[in-house]
Amino acid sequence: MKRPTFLRTAVVAVATTLALVGCTGTSGTNGSGGGGTAANGLIDYLDYGDFGGGTAPQANFNPYLEATRLGGVDYVFEKLMVYDKFSCTAKPWLATGFKWNDPKTLTFTLRDGVKWNDGKPFSSKDVAFTFDLLKKNDALDTQGIWRYLAAVETPDAKTVTIKFKDPGASTFTLLTEIYVVPEHVWSQQSDPVKFVNAQNPVGTGPMKIKSFNPQQLTIERNPDYWQADKVKVQEIRFHKADAGGAVEQLKLSRGEYDTNAMFVPDIKKAFVDRNPDTNHYWYPPGGSISAYMNLTKAPFDDLAFRKAMTTAFDRDQIITKAQLGYVKAASQTGLVVPGQEKWLPQGLADEGRLGFDAAKTDSALTAAGYPKDAQGKRLGKDGKQVKFTFKVPGSYTDWVSAAQIIVQNLKALGFDVALETPNPPTYESDRAVGRYDMLFGVHGGSCNMFRNFSEPLGSDQSAPIGKKAASNFVRWNDPATDQLLDELRLATDEAKQKEAVAGLAKIMTDQVPMIPLWYGAKWFQYQTDKAVGWPDEQNPYAAPGDNVLVLTNLKPAGS
Amino acid sequence: MRYFLRRAGFFLATLWAAITLNFLIPRLQPGDPAEAIVSRLGGQSQAIDPAQVEAVRKMLGSPDGNLLTQYGDYLAAIVRGDFGISYTYFPYTVTHMIGQGLPWTLILVGVTQIVSFVVGTLLGAWAAYRRNSRVDSVITLGSTFVGTLPFFWLALVLIYVFAITLNWFPSGGGYGGGSNPGWTWLFFSDAFQHSILPAVSLLIVGPIGWIIGMRNNMVQTLGEDYARLARAKGLPRRRIALTYGARIAVLPNVTGFAIALGGILGGTVLVESIFNYPGLGRMMLEAVSNRDYPLMQALFLFITVGVLIANFLADLLYGVLDPRVRREEAV
Numbered sequence: 001m002k003r004p005t006f007l008r009t010a011v012v013a014v015a016t017t018l019a020l021v022g023c024t025g026t027s028g029t030n031g032s033g034g035g036g037t038a039a040n041g042l043i044d045y046l047d048y049g050d051f052g053g054g055t056a057p058q059a060n061f062n063p064y065l066e067a068t069r070l071g072g073v074d075y076v077f078e079k080l081m082v083y084d085k086f087s088c089t090a091k092p093w094l095a096t097g098f099k100w101n102d103p104k105t106l107t108f109t110l111r112d113g114v115k116w117n118d119g120k121p122f123s124s125k126d127v128a129f130t131f132d133l134l135k136k137n138d139a140l141d142t143q144g145i146w147r148y149l150a151a152v153e154t155p156d157a158k159t160v161t162i163k164f165k166d167p168g169a170s171t172f173t174l175l176t177e178i179y180v181v182p183e184h185v186w187s188q189q190s191d192p193v194k195f196v197n198a199q200n201p202v203g204t205g206p207m208k209i210k211s212f213n214p215q216q217l218t219i220e221r222n223p224d225y226w227q228a229d230k231v232k233v234q235e236i237r238f239h240k241a242d243a244g245g246a247v248e249q250l251k252l253s254r255g256e257y258d259t260n261a262m263f264v265p266d267i268k269k270a271f272v273d274r275n276p277d278t279n280h281y282w283y284p285p286g287g288s289i290s291a292y293m294n295l296t297k298a299p300f301d302d303l304a305f306r307k308a309m310t311t312a313f314d315r316d317q318i319i320t321k322a323q324l325g326y327v328k329a330a331s332q333t334g335l336v337v338p339g340q341e342k343w344l345p346q347g348l349a350d351e352g353r354l355g356f357d358a359a360k361t362d363s364a365l366t367a368a369g370y371p372k373d374a375q376g377k378r379l380g381k382d383g384k385q386v387k388f389t390f391k392v393p394g395s396y397t398d399w400v401s402a403a404q405i406i407v408q409n410l411k412a413l414g415f416d417v418a419l420e421t422p423n424p425p426t427y428e429s430d431r432a433v434g435r436y437d438m439l440f441g442v443h444g445g446s447c448n449m450f451r452n453f454s455e456p457l458g459s460d461q462s463a464p465i466g467k468k469a470a471s472n473f474v475r476w477n478d479p480a481t482d483q484l485l486d487e488l489r490l491a492t493d494e495a496k497q498k499e500a501v502a503g504l505a506k507i508m509t510d511q512v513p514m515i516p517l518w519y520g521a522k523w524f525q526y527q528t529d530k531a532v533g534w535p536d537e538q539n540p541y542a543a544p545g546d547n548v549l550v551l552t553n554l555k556p557a558g559s
Numbered sequence: 560m561r562y563f564l565r566r567a568g569f570f571l572a573t574l575w576a577a578i579t580l581n582f583l584i585p586r587l588q589p590g591d592p593a594e595a596i597v598s599r600l601g602g603q604s605q606a607i608d609p610a611q612v613e614a615v616r617k618m619l620g621s622p623d624g625n626l627l628t629q630y631g632d633y634l635a636a637i638v639r640g641d642f643g644i645s646y647t648y649f650p651y652t653v654t655h656m657i658g659q660g661l662p663w664t665l666i667l668v669g670v671t672q673i674v675s676f677v678v679g680t681l682l683g684a685w686a687a688y689r690r691n692s693r694v695d696s697v698i699t700l701g702s703t704f705v706g707t708l709p710f711f712w713l714a715l716v717l718i719y720v721f722a723i724t725l726n727w728f729p730s731g732g733g734y735g736g737g738s739n740p741g742w743t744w745l746f747f748s749d750a751f752q753h754s755i756l757p758a759v760s761l762l763i764v765g766p767i768g769w770i771i772g773m774r775n776n777m778v779q780t781l782g783e784d785y786a787r788l789a790r791a792k793g794l795p796r797r798r799i800a801l802t803y804g805a806r807i808a809v810l811p812n813v814t815g816f817a818i819a820l821g822g823i824l825g826g827t828v829l830v831e832s833i834f835n836y837p838g839l840g841r842m843m844l845e846a847v848s849n850r851d852y853p854l855m856q857a858l859f860l861f862i863t864v865g866v867l868i869a870n871f872l873a874d875l876l877y878g879v880l881d882p883r884v885r886r887e888e889a890v
Contacts, residue, residue: 054648054845055837055842055844056656056837058648058656060648065618065650066600066611066615067597067600067615067618067646067649068647068648068649068650138614139614139615140614142610142615144609144611147610193618196651211739213734213738213739213740214659214837215733215734215837216735246715247715247722250718250723251723287604289604393603396603425588425589425590425591425850426589426590429589429591442603442606445605471606471607471609520604520605
């Protein structure tokens, strides 16, 4: 009787192994709970989600290498001003204020008493050095700032004067968004483009890098920070994640993250309902996702046709079915409301949102010379059925379901539409060279109003069909638009800027260069068992990605 | 001798073809590495910033240019063993990145492949030895059933039960955030715990192919005339099974094993993605989606050369083991 003995041995062996492993357990990983408030009134630590850097992150704290740096840089380096990206208001940061001496000269006054985290004082020399660094190494100039600048000068240690080639108001957000680095460290580097800054990166920010391995990045409070009294978190631990994966969702619902930013299907059931008192989410709107029509082709080159099409799409169905109700319908103006509502033109119904009205589209199309024949086919001006394709990247599943709804809407109107699902690179290159009839495009959503409108609409961003357009993929070439964009680019005062933006918003509604459908959501989940003060719908003091703004508003729970 | 020379010549020709295709295929595909990297940063619902694409393109240097000069540079670099700088992990080199991932993949997949092969072959032999018994049907039906389950589903069930519900093992990663890679006991025990779930999932599906292959081969060899003769001569059943059946039936499995070892990298993508394991499979997936040509090419070259060498060795081994192969070629 050999078998039973063998079986018994095997069972015992397996059980022992499991017990051993079970005892040591997952001590290496984090669990929920633990880490309450320490005696000094600080939160011991918070668990955050991914820190970037791909599947095998390598130490890289060079803030300009946006594509490969790790997430912690946002807490180590600071900018002259910090934008609350929800309402797009600039807050004084390393600079306490600014002044336009003339449309081509901008002066920043720097904050007193700021120190680098190695103890050396921060001064205007560092700011000038930073700008020169970007000039000498254009690969680091990710905002493309030196296309606009003439010179950066430092009259004294607390003043920085920026001179532009042309009036520079439209580039204000770009230059305040640049991370300032210390001259005494970076001037020692022979090749700043390949500098990974891995050992104790020196910055002015609220946190310092404490430890890093490819599974976890830990940053700790900088006690000498210029507003250290506002930072109530001793330590933040970022955890390597397979972003958006099923396992990450399980970890989130188990409470392993104090905050995370990921897509979760049915967030209410998967996360909030687990503990409605502490588990919350807030998904403010980002850029608009629009139906792009190839304006060089009939019938899309016909304004009456495009106007009729604005009510052809069932946005509510796209939002509830394809987008799980996480976002809202987009305004035809191209602006992101409610955050940017102060830019809306006067007297616009429902913030420029257009509803779904197939009957209205039908009669408008007929009136515009696109009648239906006896079989219900929609005829073009050549008397043949209107036939075109709608392209969507096959792997963007939520976009595919949105496209299916759109195709349904179009077929109901009598069009002969085919859905094509290429892979994303093909999709992107087809869109860029204009090889399409209709597809989705993304635009706007940043705090730079000039970019929000010039990128999708400026004729300098366009190109002939067959050539790659920079960002004007619909090929909108309109002198009136370019004129307004020019006004917006040059305007230094807000009233003038608002006038130009309102003009552009009016072009969006009257000329319909594209049809905004829904807003991309900014994912943001958080728990309030350890920390409170996260931004939310009632108190939208920042957008989810505004890391330092959020950090300086967090407080221990129950305080 | 002629047989071996021919095999060697064939090996070199395929190697050259593989290297050349490896150079060409990524370049014939649409897409721009700079745009792929920037759009990965923003996600699908965010407008791509042209200035940033421009900066990333400058950072990476220009991958476009004359295809022929690129090919020349590429061959010269391979000879030097220089695979360039990875786009995804700029400014780290491809060699550095492969060095990071290789040990994980080699240990996890290497060990499970060997164990799967040994266990699978033994089980298959056992099933064939006790053909048509309960043991046989349990092994054959069981492995056929498990073989139909999708691997990712199986892996997710394991994670759900043992990591999320019971909390016995970590749900992913190669090691915890608290331990640093190095020659320490803490790190090794941590890495061991992290490897259990992926290893178990591989061990559940790994032996199936070997079981079925071995069982069928051996059932066939046991039906051959020489086995019948041995039985007629009254040799013990066990001896017939081992020396007349298993020894011969295992040959195709050995070739298969050599090829499987060569293809370790390709087969590890799924398991490493699900368990977030820091090996080369996941890195390969990422390299492809980012159009990271240098990293992609180096990894594909690894796979191709691995499979080719394994094939070559298997060919040579066959020539040694089975004289008929050599004779047929020489005629």
